[in-house]
Amino acid sequence: MAYVAIENLYKTFPKSRSAKATEPLAPADPIGSAGAVLKRINLTIEDGEFMVLVGPSGCGKSTLLRLIAGLESITAGTIWVGDRKVNDLPPKQRDTAMVFQSYALYPHLRVYDNLAFGLRRMGADLRQVLPLSAGEQGAALPPTPGPDSNQELEQMLAQTNRWQTLLAALTRPLPVALRYQSQAEQLIDQRVQAVARMLQIDSLLDRYPRQLSGGQKQRVALGRAMARNPQVFLMDEPLSNLDAKLRLETRAQIVNLQRQLGITTIYVTHDQIEAMTMGHRIAVMNQGQIQQVAAPLDLYNTPANRFVAEFIGSPAMNFIPVQVQAPYLVVHEEFRLTLPSPWEDRLRPYDRHSLWLGIRPEHLSLALPAPKNICAQVVHQEALGSETYLTVKTPSLTLQARVPPDQAVALGTEVWLAIAPDKLHLFDPATDRSLLQS
Ligand code: ATP
Numbered sequence: 001m002a003y004v005a006i007e008n009l010y011k012t013f014p015k016s017r018s019a020k021a022t023e024p025l026a027p028a029d030p031i032g033s034a035g036a037v038l039k040r041i042n043l044t045i046e047d048g049e050f051m052v053l054v055g056p057s058g059c060g061k062s063t064l065l066r067l068i069a070g071l072e073s074i075t076a077g078t079i080w081v082g083d084r085k086v087n088d089l090p091p092k093q094r095d096t097a098m099v100f101q102s103y104a105l106y107p108h109l110r111v112y113d114n115l116a117f118g119l120r121r122m123g124a125d126l127r128q129v130l131p132l133s134a135g136e137q138g139a140a141l142p143p144t145p146g147p148d149s150n151q152e153l154e155q156m157l158a159q160t161n162r163w164q165t166l167l168a169a170l171t172r173p174l175p176v177a178l179r180y181q182s183q184a185e186q187l188i189d190q191r192v193q194a195v196a197r198m199l200q201i202d203s204l205l206d207r208y209p210r211q212l213s214g215g216q217k218q219r220v221a222l223g224r225a226m227a228r229n230p231q232v233f234l235m236d237e238p239l240s241n242l243d244a245k246l247r248l249e250t251r252a253q254i255v256n257l258q259r260q261l262g263i264t265t266i267y268v269t270h271d272q273i274e275a276m277t278m279g280h281r282i283a284v285m286n287q288g289q290i291q292q293v294a295a296p297l298d299l300y301n302t303p304a305n306r307f308v309a310e311f312i313g314s315p316a317m318n319f320i321p322v323q324v325q326a327p328y329l330v331v332h333e334e335f336r337l338t339l340p341s342p343w344e345d346r347l348r349p350y351d352r353h354s355l356w357l358g359i360r361p362e363h364l365s366l367a368l369p370a371p372k373n374i375c376a377q378v379v380h381q382e383a384l385g386s387e388t389y390l391t392v393k394t395p396s397l398t399l400q401a402r403v404p405p406d407q408a409v410a411l412g413t414e415v416w417l418a419i420a421p422d423k424l425h426l427f428d429p430a431t432d433r434s435l436l437q438s
Contacts, residue, residue: 002081002082002264003045003046003047004068004266006041006042006068010036011036011288038060041290049280050255050278050279051283052269053065053266054283054311055270060287081095097118097232099221099222099225106209109209113172175206199226218250222254231264235254237269254267282294282299284307303434305437321429322354323352325352327348335374337424346426354429364402365418367417373418375394377394380411383408387405389401390415392417
């Protein structure tokens, strides 16, 4: 296992389809930063960490993952996997394994051979992925019986002669139980069986991908990555093709596997619920740049800027333009709110300035008429059973509030909403940064 460090990374694609990826960029702008799809990315993913890259479509998540995997060339910057600089290494030598949204299984190979494929191509490097002791294999995989030392294992692999290899290849079209297994194949078999048991696909080993459901294909794709025992898992929206229930189950399964194996994982999604529930930390991206990196609840509670505040949380945060009257007052034409005293220092430089007040739907509550509250009309209601979302309108605002199900109100009703003063956020409109960050 290893950490991954990304330093000052830029990626620019050539402008036209006909231009080559290697076409030199203008001398004045050697990294093409103006048109770059990734700009000055700095990110360290710790050894064993589950890092989620999240952001809207086109923000550069997949490109960043593909650069780490070696499937795209870097325009500028450095990528480290452990203490190895991998910028110029081909994908095979980076010791990463990628799981794609499309599964990318070999359709003509049985599940067993899809799992074994990467191991067979490793030759003598097999010893790197078949550690000998239980401790080295991580708690989740059972110890591989067989040779007692790496030296013995190497001898076994060397002794696999051409005749054995040929016989193994000739019998490969047969169901797994009827095949000839060379000594190397026996070791691969132990690994494949262990991974299949872990993912509960051991009953599917003789099937072809076309005979599997979407969820089963996804588990085979995961298993193929796991079998190689990589230093880093790279996952690009691996759950997108699954239905809602299966998505939930597979999400939990990936999280459990990652925690058991402790393999450093970088996971791309545009789904913020996936991001919030899976990652140790989340990197929120927008327009080729990282906006904030933090633990899920830290992102939720203290977003660094308006983009993060709006992107994380569903339904999204409400934004209201207000004017500051230092030391504690924020004023809108429809309400005046006194903030708790800890805001004093932060508000002082903004006296008489405009700010964005951000408030999440769950921090607006039904209340009595008062100058600090907002008078609005209910124009839409979504009763979900466990909670109800109200969309309300005032002369100048449209807001969403989340209320308990027993507080649902009829459409057209006039309500008063209170803002929880200890839960609000303030953003500087000039920079979009949260005042809590300055
Ligand atoms: P999505 O969630 O929709 O997959 P994403 O955040 O993963 O989006 P990327 O696929 O990384 O976004 O794309 C980032 C930007 O780079 C997009 O504007 C895209 O059009 C552009 N891009 C990606 N690959 C290429 C390419 N091979 N050539 C030119 N532009 C590309």
